[in-house]
Amino acid sequence: MQMKQKNLHQIVIVGGGAGGLELATKLGDSLGRKGKAEITLIDRTRTHVWKPLLHEIAAGSMNPDKHELEYLAQAHWHHFHFRLGNMDGIDRTKREVYIGANYDEDGAEVIPRRTFKYDTLVIAVGSTTNDFGIAGAREHSIALDTQDQAERFHRRLHNALVRAQTQAAPVQAGQLEVVIVGAGATGVELSAELHNTTRELAAYGLDKIDPDKDIKISLIEASDRVLPALPPKLSQAVDYELRKLRVHVYTGERVTEVTQKGVHTHSGRFIPSALVVWAAGIKAPNFLSELDGLETNRINQLVVRRTLQTTLDDDIFAFGDCAACPWPGHAETVPPRAQAAHQQASMLCKSLKRRVAGKPLLEYTYRDYGSLVNMGRYSTVGSLMGALSGSSMYIEGMFARLMYKSLYKMHQMTLHGFFEVFLQTIARLITRRSEAQVKLH
Structure with a gap:
């Protein structure tokens, strides 16, 4: 990893989910590689798995070892820093992020508590399940x-x-x-x-x-x-x-x-x-409601403007499931969906480049491209939104399944590029023929 350079704009991204990792990768390949800013990604885990795949891991139809991505490797390949830890507070006056100590499975401290300075802070910590206080x-x-x-x-x-x-x-x-x-x-x-x-x-x-x-x-x-x-x-x-x-x-x-x-x-x-x-149901992590006075809603989401800046601090951005972003023409905010996080990451990449260059920020407009529901080998159904008419088209079967699989491939290509994803896909098609179709342990 390159040595820190003085006076570089410090962009700290907290949360290595689909949106946060895509943003860190894109900014690293542009601002980081060219030495125009220093990009740091912070996450509480060492590896990334695309969240929409978790139900397949739970069911045993996917082996996570073959689909997880190591943050340290991605950071090395794409010119950003990765730091392991869990954010538990910020100081907006000092522009500092606080990361709690990290412990191993035996309770021994691995990494002490740390503080990171930022010029721009991006919070993309996703969401957690909301149990609504139901007993048990x-x-x-x-x-x-x-x-x-x-x-x-x-x-x-x-x-x-x-x-x-x-x-x-x-x-x-x-x-x-x-x-x-x-x-x-x-x-x-x-x-x-x-x-x-x-x-x-x-x-x-x-x-x-x-x-x-x-x-x-x-x-x-x-x-x-x-x-x-x-x-x-x-x-x-x-x-x-x-x-x-x-x-x-x-x-x-x-x-x-x-x-x-x-x-x-x-x-x-x-x-x-x-x-x-x-x-x-979902809610944003509880600690966001106590984050140095930033505005949150009833499910702990950080309230942001269409620039994705928080309402009370222009230096702090939030996007994805943890952010409540306006949706012009609708009473509700942008829905917490993977396509929204992907769109916001793409826009933020452009906006943060403009911020570093001293140019005005862009505003986000949600585009609903429809919904797809995959039921394994049995069926895939969905609706695609017409970009011009706004009407939806119902789809099912093989075409819907290919569309569903393409969503994951698009995420992979954002992180790795077309050629590497193509080779990975061919390799998995070959090796899958000699493997059990379900995880047996």
């Missing part, structure tokens, strides 16, 4: 906010199957039932992936388990339909596919309590389950 939700369910959580769920699922295979007694009610709370994109995609991978796992020598009888997947949604934020036609198509897969769909059911034995709803229904995934 935090203690007895697993969210899918991080790779660690996804891998933890997969281990528990695999252990449950192995336990059922080796026990003398028959499978008990709820023992191999997975309850997913929240029928948004994550909940829907996870339920379809689990239908496939649990059957794949059972086929690898777990002959005492009858997938159709013993393994059950339930999806609970408080709204009157699955995918309530998406067009009704899309919801209807997905609901039909889920029921074909024998997923138990409960709409209009509000969860009131989660226990070790299962889930209670407001109607008095009880669904027994040893594995509960909470995917109902």
Whole structure:
């Protein structure tokens, strides 16, 4: 890593999710490589995995070792610094970011508490699952906010199957039932992936388990339909596919309590389950509401202007799920979606180059290009927005699946370039033929 140069504009990006890492890579390749600014990316983990893939890691249809990216390597290749740590405060007067000490699994300090100076601070820490204070939700369910959580769920699922295979007694009610709370994109995609991978796992020598009888997947949604934020036609198509897969769909059911034995709803229904995934709603991390007086909303998002600058400090920007950005012509703010974070990262890259050069900033306008929902090998459906007319076109099948896969490829190409992604894709197509189609441990 290059030595620090004096008087360079210091851009600190906190959060190495899809948007933050794309922004650091683009700025590193431009301002960093040319010596016009020093770019520092801070994240609490050592590796990056694209968040929309977490449900596949949880289900076991994807091996994270083959898709995670090491921040230190990316920083070395693309002319920015990476620093491991968790931001826990800032001083806006001194323009300093505070990063808490880092500890290993034994509790020994690895990295002491540190302070970083900034001229421009960009906060892109994403979102976490919102349990709405439901009794037992935090203690007895697993969210899918991080790779660690996804891998933890997969281990528990695999252990449950192995336990059922080796026990003398028959499978008990709820023992191999997975309850997913929240029928948004994550909940829907996870339920379809689990239908496939649990059957794949059972086929690898777990002959005492009858997938159709013993393994059950339930999806609970408080709204009157699955995918309530998406067009009704899309919801209807997905609901039909889920029921074909024998997923138990409960709409209009509000969860009131989660226990070790299962889930209670407001109607008095009880669904027994040893594995509960909470995917109902999001909020920004709690510490943002105490960040040296910056304005936040009721779900802890930093309130920003269309320039993506925070309302009370022009030197601090925020984007992605952790930011509440105006959406002209709409009562609500820009929705917390991957396409919004990608668009904002692209605009911020241009804006921060202009800021370093002393030019006016750009303003962000959200463009909705539609929605795609992938149900594994069974189906992919979606709606594409017409760029000129504003109307939507319903798509499904192979074309929709290719469009869905292209979203991840676009993210990879932003980070690595076309040629490297092309070679990686060919290599995975070749090696996949000699590998198990599901993670077996």
